Amino acid sequence: MKVEIFGKPDCIHCEKAKFLCKQKGIDYTYQELGKDFEMGFVLERFPNARTFPLIIVDNHYVGGYDDFVKYKNTVLKDD
Secondary structure (H helix, E strand, O other): OEEEEEEOOOOHHHHHHHHHHHHHOOEEEEEEEOOOEOHHHHHHHOOOOOOOOEEEEOOEEEEOHHHHHHHHHHHHOOO
16 A cells, blocks of 8 residues: 655645555654645646645545545544
8 A cells, every 4th residue: 555645734634644554554654735746736637625734545545534534444444
């Protein structure tokens, strides 16, 4: 499982997503708004997204943190 997390500074759900990946040994990359990408990227790549983080698993957009937890539990079935 390869996870990409697009987050923003001071975002508790972004931190929770990173922590979950670390805790479960999931390989992930983290990119931050204003450092690694700009809002134009978000509007183009995730036109319907309204919150952060934006999480992609194996090249499939799954949504935010809560969506990621549900996806992880469905795919890995370890919790």
